[in-house]
Structures are given as structure tokens and as C-alpha cells.
Amino acid sequence: MGPLGPMPAQPRRQREWPGIVNSFPMRFALLPPVLGFALLCSTGTVVSADTNYIPVPAIATSKNDGSDFGLIVPLLVTGPDGYLEHLIAPMFVYNTIVGPRATFNWFRYEPGGRELRFIASYAQKIERELTFSYTDPALSNGRYSLNFGASFFKNATARFFGIGPDTTVSDQTNYTAREIRANWKFGVHVNEVTQIAVAQRYRDIGLQRGATSLPFTVEEFPTVPGIDGAKILGQRVSFFYDTRNNLITPTDGMQVTVFAELNLNFQESVNPTYSRYEFEFKKLLPSESKRQILVVRADIQATVGTNVPFYEQSSLGGQNNLRGYGVSRFIDKNLVSASIEERLHVLRTKLFGVTADFEVAPFLDSGQVFSDYTNVSFKSYRMTPGMGFRGIVRPNVVGRVDYGYSHEGGAVFAGLDFPF
Numbered sequence: 001m002g003p004l005g006p007m008p009a010q011p012r013r014q015r016e017w018p019g020i021v022n023s024f025p026m027r028f029a030l031l032p033p034v035l036g037f038a039l040l041c042s043t044g045t046v047v048s049a050d051t052n053y054i055p056v057p058a059i060a061t062s063k064n065d066g067s068d069f070g071l072i073v074p075l076l077v078t079g080p081d082g083y084l085e086h087l088i089a090p091m092f093v094y095n096t097i098v099g100p101r102a103t104f105n106w107f108r109y110e111p112g113g114r115e116l117r118f119i120a121s122y123a124q125k126i127e128r129e130l131t132f133s134y135t136d137p138a139l140s141n142g143r144y145s146l147n148f149g150a151s152f153f154k155n156a157t158a159r160f161f162g163i164g165p166d167t168t169v170s171d172q173t174n175y176t177a178r179e180i181r182a183n184w185k186f187g188v189h190v191n192e193v194t195q196i197a198v199a200q201r202y203r204d205i206g207l208q209r210g211a212t213s214l215p216f217t218v219e220e221f222p223t224v225p226g227i228d229g230a231k232i233l234g235q236r237v238s239f240f241y242d243t244r245n246n247l248i249t250p251t252d253g254m255q256v257t258v259f260a261e262l263n264l265n266f267q268e269s270v271n272p273t274y275s276r277y278e279f280e281f282k283k284l285l286p287s288e289s290k291r292q293i294l295v296v297r298a299d300i301q302a303t304v305g306t307n308v309p310f311y312e313q314s315s316l317g318g319q320n321n322l323r324g325y326g327v328s329r330f331i332d333k334n335l336v337s338a339s340i341e342e343r344l345h346v347l348r349t350k351l352f353g354v355t356a357d358f359e360v361a362p363f364l365d366s367g368q369v370f371s372d373y374t375n376v377s378f379k380s381y382r383m384t385p386g387m388g389f390r391g392i393v394r395p396n397v398v399g400r401v402d403y404g405y406s407h408e409g410g411a412v413f414a415g416l417d418f419p420f
Helices: 027-041
Strands: 045-048 051-053 056-062 066-072 075-078 084-095 099-109 115-123 128-138 144-160 173-191 194-208 230-242 253-265 273-286 292-304 314-316 330-332 334-351 354-370 382-393 397-404 411-415
Touching (some): 056 411, 144 194, 314 334, 354 397
Antiparallel strands (some): 051 075, 056 066, 066 084, 084 099, 115 128, 128 144, 253 273, 334 354, 354 382, 397 411
16 A cells, blocks of 8 residues: 555644643544544435535443433535535434433634634533634734633533542542633744744633532542632743644654643632643654554643642543543642554545545553652553544544553543544
8 A cells, every 4th residue: 555645734733721630521522433433334415515414323431421322413514625614513412421412513624724613512410511712823824823712611520539649449539510711822933843822721610519429529528729619810831842744633743842831729818829830742753654653742740839729730541641541530730641652544535525534543651640759659650551543534633532441440532633
């Protein structure tokens, strides 16, 4: 088989606010893998020359979020060049924890990497969501980048095991994270591969009783910082060095991200300020044909301050690191982690006007959290091997399902992008 064809060059885009405990569930993330499967296997229904809808069953399971059974009806609108311009996806599922849920998803993709997202969701039990975001990585002919967004949601299946690297499964508790978030980021491209950015975020979070039968976090951990909620304003300065050859679906290059962030918790009267820092390195090493791509990542995070809410500290576990554990399984002020993944191209096909690539990706994640750097010990270092399955509609959409194994039984995650 010959090498993969060239992909259009895209401006660079960075993931926002890495490292913070993510109490928002990735339930819409089951759509892209299902969509990829549908593109490969279903007969589809053509609405017009450039518009297709593909009703498919939605079946998914998550370590923390229960199982989903239902139907998705993705509507794909492509341009004359065959690239995706709109993805509209109403979805109705029954979840084993929160009951019936209706969701409307709209993604708009524009030239230059601009992207608009809107998601609205309502579940019978507790959960709600309203999310909007806009990204322009090449504002003013590529001189600047701009991101902004806001969201309101309730996640009724959030988990907390306590703080530290040695918490056990028996410590598991549940709460509903009721959150309001808003953020913006403005970046200046120093050159084609370097960006300096300033950003600001607001996070209003309260802890309410969850939807599971597990003990209530507020009752089991009454003295943990942040247990009474928080109202946080964060200011960040970031440095990005990015030589990757594509915005969302890179096959070559490297990325270095460094940030410093100062936060103020308006709800905390004693020691309300704290700071956070991160250094992250990613490198893609493709074969000559780009059908095999070795990807490595290293990440170091540090938090300085007292009374830092637990959901603002570094965490391991979830869809992007230590994938054998549930979301935010381990939490502490500091973190070191490393991952390696081999992305193996298995198929490229064109169905219903959309060119789709499919990959398998064996991986190994590792890392640990700790209170300070004098307490780092390999005794608490965790490793989770696993396998990923990817469906890609270039240059805008990546759908994935990853299974990671751990001593706690492993976990399955889906996502709207690569884990790193």
C-alpha cells in the first residue's frame, strides 16, 4: 500500500485549560466513533448532493457515567471539495443512571480552522447542559488567534476518592458538579510555529447530591478544600511552540506548551489566591508512508498555594491520561505523566461524499500525582496499557474509542479529538 495523500495545512490550535479536574462528562463524545462506524458500514440516506444523514444506534458505556442506549441522527453537510462544513446531530438515549436524555449538537467548520460549537442537553434526572464556543486560530490573516466560550452544566456522576496517590476504590464518593464557565484567549503568532497568548477564565462551581447510590462527597469529605464550592477567576500567560502539520489531525511535528496561571477564589476568605504551572511536550514520529505514527507525550504540572479546591488541582485518569482509570481518579497538587501511542492506519475510504480514515492505536499511559516534589516515589507510579480505535474525517473531525486496563478493572472512553 502506498503512502497517505497530503493533507491541507491548517493553523495551530491548543487545548484550553489543561490539567484542571474536568467534572464535565464527555457523553457527546460517543458520536464520532458511532459516526465513523456508520460511514463504514451503513447504507446512509442522501438528502442532496452534499448533504447526508445516517440514523445509527447509540450504544456506549463509561466507568463513571453508566451505559447509554439510543439513537443518533447525524446530518453531514460537505462543501464542493468534499470536506465537512456542518455536523448537526440530534440524539436521544436512555442512560442507566440519569434516565432518558435528549441532546442537540451543532458543529460548524469554516476555512482557516474556524470552528463554532453549540450543544444543548436535558436529562430526566439532574443533568443539564448548554455550551457555546468559537475558535479562530488564524485571525487577521493568521497574525492572531482567538477563542471564547461559555457553558452551564450539571454532571450528576462526578467522583471523588480523596487527595493523594494512594486512595482506594473503597474511598469512592459521588457528587453533582453544578458549574458555570466562561473563558477567552487571545494569542499572537510570533512566527509560523510560535505563539504567545493571554487568557482569562471564570468558574462557578457548587457540589450537590449526585445521581448514584455512592456516598455523598460533601458528607464524606467535609474538610477538603473546595467542598463548599468556589467562584474562581483565573489569569493565564502561555507559550506555544508547534511544528505539527495539521490543526486537529497531525501526522508529523512536535508541540511544546508552557503556562503560568494566577487564580483568585472569591468564595475563600483565607489564602484565596494560588498559582498553577505546566510544561507539556508532544512529538509525532511518522514512518515514511505515514501509515504508522509513533506519538510520545510528557507532562509536568505544579500547583502553589493553600486551600486550593480539589477540582482545581492536577488529576490523572480519564480520556486523555491514565486511560485505565475513571475521570480524575487521582488528584493532588502536582503531577508527572508520560504516554506513548502507535497510530496504525488500516483503511481510507470515501462514502457519501466524505473521505474517512480508520486507525488502531495501542498505547501505554503512566504517571502519578503528589503533594510536593520531595514526595515523588515510583511506588505510587501507575501504568495503564490499552488499545484505541479511531475514525477521522480530515481535517476537522476525529472520533475515538479507547480501552485502558488497570488493576481496578479498566475503563472505556470516547473523545472528539486525539488524547494528545
